[in-house]
Amino acid sequence: xxxxxxxxxxxxxxxxxxxxxxxxxxxxxxxxxxxxxxxxxxxxxxxxxxxxxxxxxxxxxxxxxxxxxxxxxxxxxxxxxxxxxxxxxxxxxxxxxxxxxxxxxxxxxxxxxxxxxxxxxxxxxxxxxxxxxxxxxxxxxxxxxxxxxxxxxxxxxxxxxxxxxxxxxxxxxxxxxxxxxxxxxxxxxxxxxxxxxxxxxxxx
Numbered sequence: 001x002x003x004x005x006x007x008x009x010x011x012x013x014x015x016x017x018x019x020x021x022x023x024x025x026x027x028x029x030x031x032x033x034x035x036x037x038x039x040x041x042x043x044x045x046x047x048x049x050x051x052x053x054x055x056x057x058x059x060x061x062x063x064x065x066x067x068x069x070x071x072x073x074x075x076x077x078x079x080x081x082x083x084x085x086x087x088x089x090x091x092x093x094x095x096x097x098x099x100x101x102x103x104x105x106x107x108x109x110x111x112x113x114x115x116x117x118x119x120x121x122x123x124x125x126x127x128x129x130x131x132x133x134x135x136x137x138x139x140x141x142x143x144x145x146x147x148x149x150x151x152x153x154x155x156x157x158x159x160x161x162x163x164x165x166x167x168x169x170x171x172x173x174x175x176x177x178x179x180x181x182x183x184x185x186x187x188x189x190x191x192x193x194x195x196x197x198x199x200x201x202x203x204x
Contacts, residue, residue: 013113013127020135024142038148045148
């Protein structure tokens, strides 16, 4: 997460977002069983994706960039962490595609991408929060989706470096409730992906 605000030019922010989101989208489109359990305890592949969508939407609603379309009386159910019903649950990939269109349109607008935002780690911009914090989410949850389908998503060196640096930057906040599980032990000689994912409570 950025600690100081820096410009997030519209087209550049949109390009960087596509670099983060394209591999995630490919994994979404490859999911064959949305009811399969994921590495996130108690969550299915469907729950993981709806969590990604809803947390991004909650941020954008809070930033005043999109309307809150969820009924006020709706509350999440334990068995469905994202609290979704109906078509959103039946076709989560279509919901992701629609949401992605919204985010890409916002980041293509310099005024939206560079809008100041006072985040938990200091002043930043809407574009940088999406790219840094939620872009991070797209990396680790891409791996979660792949594992739910019995595949292993190999993360690039750049992605692993981003995850490693983010966990360093968040410090103890990384292990607050609802963020990561406790780090897991890894055997000596484990590869970089296994070591980095272990910092997020994942057995890679």
